[in-house]
């Protein structure tokens with residue numbers, strides 16, 4: 001494996017950043033997770049737009065244009081010779097003093113890691129995932145706004161720990177008003193009477209690129225989609241539920257907090273969207 005750092009390639013074990021990097025010291029940076037399917041980098045433009053938006057919001061100047069970044073990502077995939085891969089693109093504030101002042105950091109670090117990812121087993125894609133809701137809340141102020149994909153993922157990590165402790169593969173966060181926000185690394189959809197619902201961004205969710213792809217596919221397949229806040233109760237009584245994310249792709253949820261969802265098997269709308277998504281990713285991407 002070759003890791004790109006600021007225009008140079010390093011072998012996996014030699015790819016290093018400074019312990020004075022504010023990404024490490026303070027979580028001061030932004031990132032993206034991107035998938036490559038059969039040589040196509042899926043929705044690269046959307047991921048780069050989100051990366052640059054996140055960076056702009058935290059006043060981090062990425063030292064290359066979006067076109068240069070696109071080229072670097074495509075090159076890094078090629079260099080690693082993988083047709084199917086997961087890309088982790090990180091831009092950190094760079095090395096500085098121990099003070100948290102970002103003015104002490106002169107060179108942002110641009111890192112591109114290309115590897116493989118397997119979040120859930122095939123068995124879980126076939127049979128669906130049991131999940132729980134957890135006490136950790138999705139808070140939405142200022143730079144911790146979930147729309148910013150920053151290196152501050154502590155809430156998401158706590159959610160993952162809570163999911164692990166409950167013996168399930170993923171968990172849902174609520175926001176401070178009790179509305180369902182999202183999973184630790186994915187968005188949630190529920191289906192009721194043929195209509196899809198997903199929480200709007202302002203509830204406290206990242207506006208996922210997979211989420212958008214699924215909304216478009218649902219539209220094409222004739223399923224109405226509503227961005228609307230909903231509670232745990234609505235999830236419990238849904239006909240179907242599923243999660244979407246770059247790593248998770250589309251995975252059915254068949255149990256939430258011990259309540260069976262629908263028939264307890266991946267529902268027909270979820271299955272048709274997963275099938276459509278699998279087709280889409282093979283054709284829609286940057287080569």
Ligand code: PLP
Pocket residue numbers: 033156182183184185186187205206207208209210211244245246247
């Ligand atoms: N929510 C969070 C907190 C995430 O980290 C991710 C992953 O990027 C998602 C949702 C899903 O977004 P996407 O489909 O763009 O990967």
